[in-house]
Amino acid sequence: MDTSRKNTDILIELNEIYFRYRERPVLNGLSFCFCEGERVGLIGPNGSGKTTLFHIIMGLLKPDAGELKIFGQPRRKEKDFTEVRRRIGFVFQDPDDQLFSPTVAEDIAFGPLNLGIPREEVLGIVSRTLDMLGLKGFENRVTHKLSGGEKRLVSVATVLAMNPNILLLDEPTAGLDEKTVARLSKILKNLDTSYIIASHDKEFLQKVTNKLYKLQGGKLVMVDS
Amino acid sequence: MISEHLSEGTSYLHDFDPRLKIIVALIYSVTVALLTNFTLLFASLVFSLVLVTWGRLSIATVLKRLLVINGFVFFLWLVLPFSYEGKTLFEVGPLAATQPGVYQALRITLKSNAIILCLMALLSTSPTFMLVHALHHLKVPSKLVHLFFFTYRYIHVIYTEFTRLHTAMKVRSFTPSTNIHTYKSYAYLVGMLLVRSYERSKRIYQSMLCRGFNGKFHTLYHFESKPQELVSAAIMTVFVLLIAIGQWIPLGKILTF
Known part of the structure; x- marks a missing residue:
């Protein structure tokens, strides 16, 4: 671990995390440190625990053992994760899990409204976020009638609208064609948010991240890229 | 549909x-x-x-x-x-x-x-979602409104899942007839749909939690007559x-x- 870094810019710190799914160990004493401004790629085969790791960071799963420190605070109970969920945006693997509102605008507004932002301001956030992703005029499109690529981009928008400090993306290129993947990499490169991307598309990860880890045997191993 | x-x-x-x-x-x-x-x-x-x-x-x-x-x-x-x-x-x-x-x-x-x-x-x-909003504004109990809305929203997804599974059966030469194999296969299909819907509902709930959901739905638009x-x-x-x-x-x- 980089010792020159001070505690202040460490955003996520995982210490000796263990997690087993039924009898199968998924995370086996995993430690991980994520700092402000980093763009990290997680590579690993199916079932290696990439999604599990994200779920643990978001507090959707509780580790069997180990310590979580996010934004400088230890996180254990459900209540500790309210702040985490407000400041870390998680883009799910399947956009159909994320987009549940009838229209694009309402889905993007869901997060900001939950944060208590006034309605008038939310409308501005919605159109700015759509603009940023090149989805101008999508406000009143019906979410379940969008194409796969559009769904993916909108689900990224729903999370970006909450203006998170960190973005977690779970297999963002799954099922996308080359053109949409290129569009997504361009969007990610232009963001000034730190992010972690889990994928098994090494080529894509090398394009959009500057640090690559491999999840192997329930632990993270740095990969030279 | x-x-x-x-x-x-x-x-x-x-x-x-x-x-x-x-x-x-x-x-x-x-x-x-x-x-x-x-x-x-x-x-x-x-x-x-x-x-x-x-x-x-x-x-x-x-x-x-x-x-x-x-x-x-x-x-x-x-x-x-x-x-x-x-x-x-x-x-x-x-x-x-x-x-x-x-x-x-x-x-x-x-x-x-x-x-x-x-x-x-x-x-x-x-459109259905306008009716949902209207029901919401008419102070219909929100549990009922959500039940109605989520049914509408995900019936499409479940239907797509059904067609996918059904096609997968057909391409492996499944032809329905009156025998135990057909009944069994259909029972598996329905069972699988139930399991998948349940799993999906869990994931949707998680994704809502991740976006700060705390049990209350806010509406973006207001109606004017x-x-x-x-x-x-x-x-x-x-x-x-x-x-x-x-x-x-x-x-x-x-x-x-």
């Missing part, structure tokens, strides 16, 4: 405040369902037809939907005329069709068609009142036949 063709048109009724439409549709349906007087029933049918014309609905779609309803009504005609005592109108074998029986079947036919036509004109002209719409809604309500008076206030006796 759920089609929303009728909501895609343009007419005065399409732009109408969905809250008012829901209220009018509700009181109208309840009143018509309770009518017994034939003059009033015919008047209601005419009223509904006027609404349908007003909403400029596609005649083909309207007829198709009416066909479904009248499919059920058809079975009533097979039974009802022979189930009442009274003056015999005609006989089929040992069965006698009576006047009260035929009247009752006719009443149900008129009622159901009048109500369905009105619902098509008033409710189908708004234009004064003109209030007037139109009032006129429709007056019609409902008139038929109610005609039915239940004794002065309407002149109308009865």
Whole structure:
């Protein structure tokens, strides 16, 4: 671990995390440190625990053992994760899990409204976020009638609208064609948010991240890229 | 699947405040369902037809939907005329069709068609999610509104999942017939759909939690009723009142036949 870094810019710190799914160990004493401004790629085969790791960071799963420190605070109970969920945006693997509102605008507004932002301001956030992703005029499109690529981009928008400090993306290129993947990499490169991307598309990860880890045997191993 | 063709048109009724439409549709349906007087029933049918014309609905779609309803009504005609005592109108074998029986079947036919036509004109002209919002603004318990909405939203996803699984079965040469293998395979299909829906509902809930959901839904848009719409809604309500008076206030006796 980089010792020159001070505690202040460490955003996520995982210490000796263990997690087993039924009898199968998924995370086996995993430690991980994520700092402000980093763009990290997680590579690993199916079932290696990439999604599990994200779920643990978001507090959707509780580790069997180990310590979580996010934004400088230890996180254990459900209540500790309210702040985490407000400041870390998680883009799910399947956009159909994320987009549940009838229209694009309402889905993007869901997060900001939950944060208590006034309605008038939310409308501005919605159109700015759509603009940023090149989805101008999508406000009143019906979410379940969008194409796969559009769904993916909108689900990224729903999370970006909450203006998170960190973005977690779970297999963002799954099922996308080359053109949409290129569009997504361009969007990610232009963001000034730190992010972690889990994928098994090494080529894509090398394009959009500057640090690559491999999840192997329930632990993270740095990969030279 | 759920089609929303009728909501895609343009007419005065399409732009109408969905809250008012829901209220009018509700009181109208309840009143018509309770009518017994034939003059009033015919008047209601005419009223509904006027609404349908007003909403400029596609005649083909309207007829198709009416066909479904009248499919059920058809079975009533097979039974009802022979189930009442009274003056015999005609006989089929040992069965006698009576006047009260035929009247009752006719009443149900008129009622159901009048109500369905009105619902098509008033409710189908708004997209489902607008109705959901309207219900929300009308202070319908939010659990019910969410139940309705999520069913609508995910039935499409579940249907896609069903087609995917079904296609996967077909490409492996599955041909349904009457044997245990077919029943078993279909049971697996349904079971798999249930499991997947359950898993999906869990993931949706998680994704909502991750976006700061704390049990309360906020709505982004508000509705506004234009004064003109209030007037139109009032006129429709007056019609409902008139038929109610005609039915239940004794002065309407002149109308009865």
